[in-house]
Each structure stands twice: as C-alpha cells, then as structure tokens.
Amino acid sequence: MDNAFGQPQNVVVLGGSSDIARAIVRKLCAARANTVVLAGRNQELLDAAASEARDYGATSTATVLFDAEDVNDAARVVDECLERVDGPVDLVIVAVGLLGHQSAMEDDATASARMMNVNLTWPVAALARLRARLVVQGRGRILVISSVAAVRVRRTQYLYGGAKAGLDRLAQGVADSLEGTGVTLQLLRPGFVRSKMTTGQKEIPFTTGVNEVADNALRGLASGERVIWSPPILRYVFFALRHLPAPLWRRLADR
Amino acid sequence: MTRQRLTGWGRTSASLSSVISPRNEDEVAAALSGEVIARGLGRSYGDAAQLAGGVVLDNAELGGVSAISADGLVTVGAGVSLEDLLALSIPQGWFVPVTPGTRQVSIGGMIGADVHGKNHHREGSIGAHVTEMRLVTPIGAMTLSPTHEPALFWATMGAMGLTGVLTSVTLRMIRIETDQVLVDTDRFGDLDAVMAEMSRGDDAYRYSVAWVDCMTRGSHMGRAILTRGDHATASQVDDAHLKAPRAARLRVPLDAPSGLLNPFSIRAFNELWFRSAPRHERDEAQSLATFFHPLDGVGDWNRLYGRRGFVQYQFCVPDAAGETVVEAISRLSSSRVPSFLAVLKRFGAANPAPLSFPQPGWTLALDLPVGPEKLPGILDGLDELVLGAGGRVYLAKDARLAPATFAAMYPRLGEFLALKARVDPEGHLTSDLARRLHLGSPHG
Numbered sequence: 001m002d003n004a005f006g007q008p009q010n011v012v013v014l015g016g017s018s019d020i021a022r023a024i025v026r027k028l029c030a031a032r033a034n035t036v037v038l039a040g041r042n043q044e045l046l047d048a049a050a051s052e053a054r055d056y057g058a059t060s061t062a063t064v065l066f067d068a069e070d071v072n073d074a075a076r077v078v079d080e081c082l083e084r085v086d087g088p089v090d091l092v093i094v095a096v097g098l099l100g101h102q103s104a105m106e107d108d109a110t111a112s113a114r115m116m117n118v119n120l121t122w123p124v125a126a127l128a129r130l131r132a133r134l135v136v137q138g139r140g141r142i143l144v145i146s147s148v149a150a151v152r153v154r155r156t157q158y159l160y161g162g163a164k165a166g167l168d169r170l171a172q173g174v175a176d177s178l179e180g181t182g183v184t185l186q187l188l189r190p191g192f193v194r195s196k197m198t199t200g201q202k203e204i205p206f207t208t209g210v211n212e213v214a215d216n217a218l219r220g221l222a223s224g225e226r227v228i229w230s231p232p233i234l235r236y237v238f239f240a241l242r243h244l245p246a247p248l249w250r251r252l253a254d255r
Numbered sequence: 256m257t258r259q260r261l262t263g264w265g266r267t268s269a270s271l272s273s274v275i276s277p278r279n280e281d282e283v284a285a286a287l288s289g290e291v292i293a294r295g296l297g298r299s300y301g302d303a304a305q306l307a308g309g310v311v312l313d314n315a316e317l318g319g320v321s322a323i324s325a326d327g328l329v330t331v332g333a334g335v336s337l338e339d340l341l342a343l344s345i346p347q348g349w350f351v352p353v354t355p356g357t358r359q360v361s362i363g364g365m366i367g368a369d370v371h372g373k374n375h376h377r378e379g380s381i382g383a384h385v386t387e388m389r390l391v392t393p394i395g396a397m398t399l400s401p402t403h404e405p406a407l408f409w410a411t412m413g414a415m416g417l418t419g420v421l422t423s424v425t426l427r428m429i430r431i432e433t434d435q436v437l438v439d440t441d442r443f444g445d446l447d448a449v450m451a452e453m454s455r456g457d458d459a460y461r462y463s464v465a466w467v468d469c470m471t472r473g474s475h476m477g478r479a480i481l482t483r484g485d486h487a488t489a490s491q492v493d494d495a496h497l498k499a500p501r502a503a504r505l506r507v508p509l510d511a512p513s514g515l516l517n518p519f520s521i522r523a524f525n526e527l528w529f530r531s532a533p534r535h536e537r538d539e540a541q542s543l544a545t546f547f548h549p550l551d552g553v554g555d556w557n558r559l560y561g562r563r564g565f566v567q568y569q570f571c572v573p574d575a576a577g578e579t580v581v582e583a584i585s586r587l588s589s590s591r592v593p594s595f596l597a598v599l600k601r602f603g604a605a606n607p608a609p610l611s612f613p614q615p616g617w618t619l620a621l622d623l624p625v626g627p628e629k630l631p632g633i634l635d636g637l638d639e640l641v642l643g644a645g646g647r648v649y650l651a652k653d654a655r656l657a658p659a660t661f662a663a664m665y666p667r668l669g670e671f672l673a674l675k676a677r678v679d680p681e682g683h684l685t686s687d688l689a690r691r692l693h694l695g696s697p698h699g
Contacts, residue, residue, distance in 0.1 A: 001302065001688075003656075004267035004302075005630070007655075031631070032657055034658070088307055139269075180260070182269060182307060
C-alpha cells in the first residue's frame with residue numbers, strides 16, 4: 001500500500017532494465033518498496049536490476065520476460081506481473097522504449113513500424129490492461145515515462161519522438177479517464193539523459209544523469225503533479241521551443 | 256453498491272471501497288464473506304477504515320443506547336457516536352470513563368483504537384472499562400468479556416477492526432455532579448520544566464495534558480501549557496448544571512490552499528495560543544466540551560490542511576526514555592518542518608491487549624502537514640529513535656509506518672495474528688492499513 005507520503009510498497013516495472021527505471025526503483029526501495037516485479041526482454045539485465053533492487057531494500061523480486069514487438073502479448077505480461085505482486089499493486093512504471101538509430105530506419109517501412117510497436121502500440125496495449133485491472137483495485141498509480149522529445153519532435157529522432165508524442169497525449173487522456181476511480185496516472189518527461197540508451201550521442205544543454213531524473217520522479221510522485229519534468233526547468237524551455245518557427249527549430253534541433 | 260472514495264481524518268492515501276450500512280448482526284454476518292472492514296466516523300488519521308476494492312461496513316445503522324443501570328452500566332450500539340451517547344448520559348449525571356479529544360467518534364471505533372484520554376495515567380484506556388461486547392466474526396457472532404473469551408476480548412481492543420465487526424458494547428460510566436471541570440493551568444517556558452512537573456504532580460489529578468510548542472527553538476524549545484483537573488462537584492461551582500455539549504456551529508466550508516498552514520502561520524498561532532493562557536491559574540471552571548473536546552467547536556477542521564492533507568505522529572516511550580520526547584521535539588523544531596501544537600501526556604499501566612498502544616511513560620502527538628520533502632525521512636528517523644527507546648507508534652494515527660518497524664514496535668503481533676487466524680481463517684478482515692503493515696492480511 002502507498003503511504004500518506006505517496007511512497008509505494010509494491011512496484012511493477014514494464015521495461016525493468018531501463019536505466020531511468022532502475023534509478024527510480026533504487027530510490028523507491030530505499031524508501032518503502034519491498035516487492036518489485038521487473039518485466040523486460042533480456043533475462044540477464046532483469047536479473048541484474050532485481051539484484052540491485054534487493055541491495056537497496058526490496059525483500060521480494062520477480063522477473064517476467066516479454067518482447068515489446070509482440071503487441072498482442074501486452075495483456076498477458078500485465079496480468080503475469082500483477083500476479084507476482086501479493087495483493088494490490090501500488091505503482092506501475094511504464095518504461096518500455098527503444099531509441100535506435102533513426103538514419104538506418106527512416107526509409108525502412110518495417111523498421112519504422114517496429115519503432116511504433118515498441119514505443120507506442122505495446123505500451124498503449126499494456127495501459128489498456130492496466131487501466132482495467134487498477135480500476136477494479138480501487139487504488140494504484142501509473143507512471144508513464146515519456147520524453148521531452150514528445151513535446152516537439154526532432155527531425156533526427158522523429159520515429160522515437162513521434163511514438164512518444166502519441167503515448168504522451170494518449171496517456172493524458174487515460175489520466176483524465178481515471179478521475180474518481182482512485183487510480184492516477186502521471187507522466188515523466190525527462191530531457192536528454194546520460195544512459196545506455198543515449199551512449200555515443202552528443203550531449204545537449206540541460207543534460208542530466210539518471211539519478212537526477214529519479215529524484216525528480218520521486219518528487220513528482222509525492223506531489224502528484226500530472227506531468228513531471230526533469231530537470232524541472234524544461235517545462236519552461238519547451239514551452240518556448242514548442243512555439244519556435246520551424247526553420248529556427250530545425251537549426252536548433254538538428255545540430 | 257456504489258463505490259466511494261474514502262480517506263482517514265488526515266485526508267491522505269485515498270482509495271475506493273464499496274460502502275454498505277448493515278442494520279443488524281445478520282446483515283453484518285452476510286457481508287463477511289469477502290474482504291471487508293468496519294468504519295465508524297472516520298476519525299482515525301490514516302488508512303485504517305478503508306479497503307481499496309473491498310467492502311467497507313459503515314456502522315452508522317448499528318445504533319441503540321440502553322438505560323443506564325444504577326451502577327453505571329450502559330449497552331451502546333457500535334455505531335452510536337460519543338456525542339450522542341453524552342447527550343443522553345450527561346443530563347442523567349453520567350460521563351464516559353475515557354474520552355478521546357473529540358466526540359465525533361463511534362463507540363465501535365473507540366474500541367478499535369482502544370482510545371485513551373487525559374486520565375490514562377490513572378484510569379487506563381477504554382478497554383479497562385468495557386464489561387462486554389458483541390463481535391461478529393467470519394466464523395460467527397460471539398459475546399466477549401474479560402472473563403468469557405478473554406483472549407479474543409483483548410485481541411479486539413486496539414485491533415483497528417481486524418478481528419471482526421462490533422455491533423454493541425457495554426461499558427461502565429462514571430458519576431458526575433455537574434457539567435463542569437475544575438482546571439488548574441500552568442505555563443512553562445521550556446520542555447524540561449513541564450516534564451518535571453508532570454512527573455511530580457500528575458498523580459494528584461484525574462485529568463492531565465500539556466500542549467507543547469514545537470516551533471520555537473533555543474532556550475524556549477518546547478514551551479508548554481499544562482492543564483489538569485477533575486469533575487466539579489455540585490458544591491464547587493456557583494450554579495450546577497448537567498447540560499450536554501452543543502454540536503459544532505462552525506464548519507470549514509472548503510479545502511484551504513495547501514500552503515495555508517506554513518511555518519509562519521503556525522508559529523503565529525502557537526504564539527497566540529501560548530500567550531493567551533494564564534501563567535498560573537487554579538480551580539477555573541470549564542465546560543466538559545472546552546476541557547475535553549476543544550477542536551469540536553469547528554467542524555471539518557482537517558480541511559485547513561489543504562488538498563495534500565496531514566499526518567499525525569503519535570508515539571509513546573517508557574518513563575526512563577523521557578529524553579526521547581525532548582529529542583523528537585528538538586529534531587522537529589530544528590528542521591523547521593511546520594507542526595501544530597503538540598500534545599504531551601503521561602500514560603499509566605498498559606492493559607492486556609496485544610495491539611493496544613499505551614504503555615507506562617510518555618506519549619507525544621504531533622500534527623504535521625504533508626508537503627515538506629524532508630518530512631518522510633524525519634519521521635522514519637523518529638521511528639528508529641522511538642523503537643530504540645522501547646516505544647511504539649499509535650495505529651489509529653498511522654499512515655506511514657513500514658511493516659518491519661511496526662512488527663518490531665508491537666512484539667506481541669504474533670500472538671495477535673494467531674488469535675485473528677482463529678476467527679478469520681481466510682483473512683477476510685483487512686484494510687488498507689492491514690495490507691500496508693502486513694497485519695494479518697495475506698497480501699502486502
């Protein structure tokens with residue numbers, strides 16, 4: 001059960017080996033999380049994340065394997081994760097995502113569709129199942145990891161950014177639909193984060209590490225705000241960037 | 256059956272439950288086939304009387320008050336409020352043996368929390384004054400008393416409803432001659448002074464409580480107002496009446512903005528409160544309501560804490576660990592986390608209930624608005640301090656303990672769980688609090 005400070009005891013992570021999710025889980029375990037279920041596509045990485053969760057205080061961990069390209073499997077994955085939690089789940093983190101190298105994919109119909117499946121369709125299917133299950137519970141929280149890339153899509157990452165934009169907007173609709181059900185959904189929009197997903201990429205202003213993102217996520221989970229920005233200043237930066245004329249935006253974003 | 260959003264008095268950790276109001280024992284029994292918890296007037300601060308996705312039995316329809324016998328015994332429906340009971344009993348010259356700081360509690364809820372009052376140092380908690388109660392459990396309804404099924408009787412005391420649903424309670428009232436209390440008030444400039452006076456002089460008074468300022472640092476840290484007294488006899492007051500207290504006439508109409516109670520406004524309030532108390536006053540006649548239930552004058556005062564609500568942290572520690580109280584107040588005042596006037600009191604002997612909160616020594620209760628980022632960590636630190644001193648935190652106030660800390664604070668938990676398993680073999684009686692603390696719920 002979540003406590004009065006919004007600190008969860010049971011946590012499920014879809015995309016459990018994501019560096020951002022792992023950093024959040026570490027901090028949740030240091031507070032109150034004792035049961036952690038991690039779902040992902042690589043058993044070895046999941047085992048490492050689970051062992052890390054135990055190091056930080058989790059007393060019970062479990063892993064569930066899935067492939068986010070198989071969009072028909074999402075409901076099964078959600079059900080299996082919730083079964084591994086003994087009782088109601090407090091927090092589900094949706095951290096499934098793939099950045100990839102756009103230049104190799106943008107003219108490839110199959111690769112482009114795969115990017116949509118992994119970053120948008122699978123998470124949307126999972127959200128549908130989660131919504132139904134948590135509403136029956138009468139309580140629970142969902143944290144969807146979006147990105148500032150969803151706020152204004154960059155030419156060099158439009159597959160990733162476009163998919164996140166879809167997820168971001170859809171999740172806000174889900175959040176509205178949850179009003180009065182005891183269940184809440186929040187969005188986390190990190191800026192550029194140093195992680196294995198971005199290894200080799202050029203850093204840009206307001207780049208942060210995963211621990212800073214996790215700190216902001218925990219603060220947001222405690223306050224309950226709908227959209228959590230990391231770092232918080234990006235709320236204002238992207239308000240400006242969103243309204244920039246396209247030629248200017250290209251010059252800024254394509255660098 | 257519609258679902259309803261429920262929270263405790265602190266207005267944190269909301270969840271949705273299906274709420275039904277059974278009218279008799281049979282209807283209660285019929286509801287015990289699935290996960291369920293009883294709820295009274297919702298004055299527990301945390302998540303004790305709510306059950307996400309389950310059934311909450313509102314006890315409001317379990318009413319009825321018997322005639323009061325010549326020796327003070329009265330049988331009361333579990334859903335009767337203390338306000339309604341007192342409205343009947345005071346005009347007949349009877350008062351409850353123990354009252355919490357509000358009349359807005361149900362009799363069932365008083366047992367569930369094994370409530371204590373300003374007389375705990377002499378007369379114990381409510382459990383000591385109950386002669387019989389009727390409990391509906393998943394294996395059937397039963398009558399419990401200190402001599403019949405004593406283990407289950409005591410296991411129910413302070414168990415936050417987790418052994419069954421109470422339908423009626425018989426308790427022994429005390430005689431009063433007037434509706435007045437004669438009160439001695441003393442102001443102390445620091446915590447050590449008030450604690451020394453309480454240790455020395457409390458035994459001479461039936462009722463005693465101190466209000467402590469937790470916002471002042473330095474040499475006046477923990478300045479306090481100590482009020483002590485006893486019921487006035489007819490000859491002690493000019494015109495002796497037996498009038499029941501009036502219901503609240505003021506009400507907080509809407510949620511205040513979350514920042515209304517901030518360090519500045521709370522400090523200003525504490526200053527005013529402290530300065531308005533007399534330095535030293537003897538035998539001042541106060542009404543029962545003023546003395547026992549000062550906050551009942553304003554309805555829904557919890558809304559002053561805004562959308563995010565507040566937590567109350569109440570702990571007790573043995574006499575020998577009095578410095579724990581000083582350390583707790585010192586940590587709070589130096590952290591500048593806002594906290595309203597704290598309540599300090601001495602506890603007398605504990606009763607045999609495995610989950611009852613009071614134990615001989617000191618208890619301190621603090622109201623803390625949710626919001627400051629360091630507050631969760633400060634309270635986790637206080638948990639450790641209290642546990643290390645052999646103390647514990649009160650379940651009726653809790654909304655944030657960790658399960659392992661709770662288990663360590665209540666060493667007789669195993670005994671309780673064994674008794675609970677006997678009457679609730681399938682674990683139907685549970686609550687958000689029970690799930691959070693792994694209190695006999697199969698779920699975490």
